[in-house]
Structures are given as C-alpha cells and as structure tokens.
Amino acid sequence: MADLDTAYPVNLLVAGRPCLVVGGGTVAARKVEGLLACGALLHVVSPVVDDEIRGWPEVTVDKRPYRKGDIEGCRLVISATDSAEVNRAVYDDCEAAGIWVCGADDPDHCSFTLPSVVRRASLVVTVSTGGRSPAMARWLREQLESQIGPEYEVLLDLVARHRAVAKADGRSPAYADWQKALDSDMLDLIRTGDLESARKRLETCLSSS
Secondary structure, three states: OOOHHHOOOOOOOOOOOEEEEEOOOHHHHHHHHHHHHOOOEEEEEOOOOOHHHHOOOOOEEEOOOOOHHHHOOOOEEEEOOOOHHHHHHHHHHHHHHOOEEEEOOOHHHOOOOOOEEEEEOOEEEEEOOOOOOHHHHHHHHHHHHHHOOOHHHHHHHHHHHHHHHHHHOOOOHHHOOHHHHHOOOHHHHHHOOOHHHHHHHHHHHHHOO
C-alpha cells in the first residue's frame, strides 16, 4: 500500500488536457463532474454508462470494457469501477506509462488521491484523509462549507486587487502587513455589505505597516 501519510498536495491544472474516467456508474459520474468543472477534455470508457454521464455533451464515451490502449495520450486517469481486476489493470498500465492515476475508494491503486473540495471562486480549500475515510473527508468539507461563506470570495478579491495595484506601482507586496489586514474587521464589514469600509480598512492597515 502507498504511504499516503507523506503525500505531496498539489492543484493539477487539467483544463484543455485529455483525461480518462474508466467506469460509468454513480461514483464515475462524480469524478466526471469534477473534471468537467476544471475544464478537462474528458473521455469515458465503460460497458454500462449512466444517463447522467451521457447527458454531458462535452464528454466522449466508448461503451465497452477497458483496453490497455485507452490511456494513451492521457494526462490523468481515474478508475471508478466495481471490479478490482479492472482497477488494478488500469493502475498497472498507467504506472508503466508514467500517467497519474486514481483508483476511486482504492488507495492501493493510486498514484494520487482526490480530496474533498470547498470552492469559493479562486479560493479552494481541500480536505484529505489519504483515502482512509472518504466519509470523514466529506463530513469535514461540509463543516468548512458552513463556515467559509461567499464573503471569503469577496475578501480574496479585495486583497488580490490591492496586491495587483501595489505590484503595478512598483511596490513589493511581500513587505505589506497582510496578516494585520486579514485580522482586522474586514470580513465583518463585508458580511454587512459595507464593501467601501472594508476597502478603506485594508488600505489603512497596509499603509501603516
């Protein structure tokens, strides 16, 4: 079994890149949906394919069993079948070809694992249990979703815009006291809809640093 305690967390940029999902059931549909949301060029191979997957016009489908050549040209592969034999074959083929592969709910056949994700536009928070308990990862994600609301997206936009202006003016954002600004009442001001006061608070905190 892979040592997932030392897994190196990354964000993969799959937009415009060919990806493969082997499997056509409910679990596979969740993986397809996640990849599509990130702009992947997606192909599905499975003898049986759910209506949900067939309903995405941007997804190409081969309704047949997996073949070794299916992984050729792919940047990333997810195996989400109910067959341990198929999942193992996909993993072995991808490992031999140097392609990143994830066996859904099968950490023994993964070169990467998929965390639970909270998205607020460009703000992405992930939770992973290294494949040991997907249910706990989902539960923690739900806890975070209830705490990290859309106001954090607005906060990120304010901070990012100020950073861009500083860089355009030839000032180094690295020397600004961002911690002081983020620890201020900016978030509370955003929650009340007072964006102008939040913007002024940001400028005050950074100008005094």
